[in-house]
Amino acid sequence: MLGQTFLRGGLALGLVGLLLVGCGPRRAQSEAPQAAEGAVSRSIKVRVVTPETGTLTTTRTTGATLSPARESQVGATASGKVLEVLVREGSRVAAGQVVLRLDPVNAQSALRNAELALEQARVNLERAQRSTSGSLAPLQSSLESALANLQVAERRYREGKQLFAAGAIAQVELTGLEAAYNQAKAAADNARENLARAQRASSEDLALLRLQVQQAQNQLAQARRAVADTEVKAPFAGVVAETFVNPGEFVSAGQRAFRLADTSRLEASFRLPPEEAAALPLGSQVNLIFGGQTYPATLSKSSKVPGTDRLVELVAEVGGSLPPGAxxxxRYTLRLAQGRLLPAGALRTEGRNTFVFVVQDGKAVRTPVRVLGDTGTRVAVEGLSGQPVVFPVPSSLSDGDTVEVVQ
Known part of the structure; x- marks a missing residue:
């Protein structure tokens, strides 16, 4: 009985073994093609961006200081004691308005003396002109008389020569007529010389006197300017930002009296690295941010040469009413480069090589590029023709991988 039981168990185990041997290879053979088919159909899903040709720009911000576009340290144009300061600091003045007055006593005294000196020079000139006319009249009369006598003597001498040739007069008479003619000629020459000498002397004297009148006129003009300079005026309209003198103090010509600022136009001064300053030509538009508001500004000046801090100073004219000194x-915009624009995250680097993955015929193709400009978030590159570029780039993506573009 026990033997039959062992026999049945052995037969059952044998049948199970045969079934396992028969089924095992067939299952492996049926699963192998399925695994091969899965390997062939494997692809990586990616998103892409299309690079567009354009200009890469970036907007940056830097600190600036506001100052008046025109400011002047106005100095005293005369020396003297300050009588009064007419304008307080912070007050607005018009062009030509008197800001302070100096003691004018000395300047007014010099003005009166200059007026008297001019009057005296004019009197001297008029007297000399009258004297010259009186002294030249007799000499002119003497010359006219001598010329008349010469004319008569010449006529008689000429007639005498004709009579002598005809034998009507003797030689001695002709000699007397000739002597009279020579004497009249000498008298006329002498009278002419006397008149010319007197005219030259009178002309030189009058020229000297006229020069004295001109000098007196110049001195009078200087004296008038000196009186006017006792009033120190604003050269242009603006605000008296600061005064440097007080009533009762003595000031010298050229000493600064007050500081005048034209606050109708302000300038914003700021400093940039040389490469950024070079990218902002004069006339460029920038924005000034103050008090939460934005004001337009135009770049008007550039030092072009870096200072000790290796930065270039630029100045922009600002529109709007703003406090100077604030x-x-x-905020300014820089044009960095012209090229194909991409997100910076689309770039990959390997050593010194930079590349992107473009999608071509369902494959990821590694394509080298050269970076022309970089803002940190966007780049301009060259080396692309417009194929879609993978972005974002999966960490497992390699050159030649099969990809599926998804939205």
Whole structure:
């Protein structure tokens, strides 16, 4: 009985073994093609961007200081004691308005003396002109008389020669007529010389006197300017930002009296690296940010040469009513490069090589590029023709991988 039981168990185990041997290879053979088919159909899903040709720009901000576009340290144009200061600091003045007065006593005294000196020079000139006319009249009369006598003597001498040739007079008479003619000629020459000498002397004297009148006129003009300079005026309209003198103090010509600022136009001064300053030509538009508001500004000056801090100073004219001396922010836009524009995350680097993956015929193709400009978030590159570029780039993506573009 027990033997039959062992026999049945052995037969059952044998049948199970045969079934396992028969089924095992067939299952492996049926699963192998399925695994091969899965390997062939494997692809990586990616998103892409299309690079567009354009200009890469970036907007940056830096600190700036506001100052009047025109400012002047106005100095005293005369020396003297300050009588009064007519304008307080912070007050607005018009062009030509008197800001302070100096003691004019000395200048007014010099003006009166200059007026008297001019009057005296004119009197001297008029007297000399009358004297010259009186002294030249007799000499002119003497010359006219001598010329008349010469004319008569010459006529008689000429007639005498004709009579002598005809034998009507003797030689002695002709000699007398000739002597009379020579004497009249000498008298006329002498009278002419006397008149010319007197005219030259009178002309020189009058020229000297006229020069004295001109000098007196110049001195009078200087004296009038000196009186006017006792009033120190504003050279242009603006605000008296600061006064440097007080009533009762003595000031010298050229000593600064007050500081005048034209606050109708302000300038924003700021400093940039040389490469950024070179990218902002004069006339470029920038924005000034102050008090939460934005004001237009135009770049008007550039030092072009870096200072000791290796930065270039630029100045922009600002429109709008702003307080001078305040601090503000300047926002400016730089043109970095012209090329194919991409997100910066689309770039990959390997050593010194930079590349992107473009999608071509369902494959990821590694394509080298050269970076022309970089803002940190976007780049301009060259080396692309417009094929879609993978972005974002999966970490497992390799050159030649099969990809599926999804939205």
């Amino acid at each position: 601090s503000a922010q300047v």
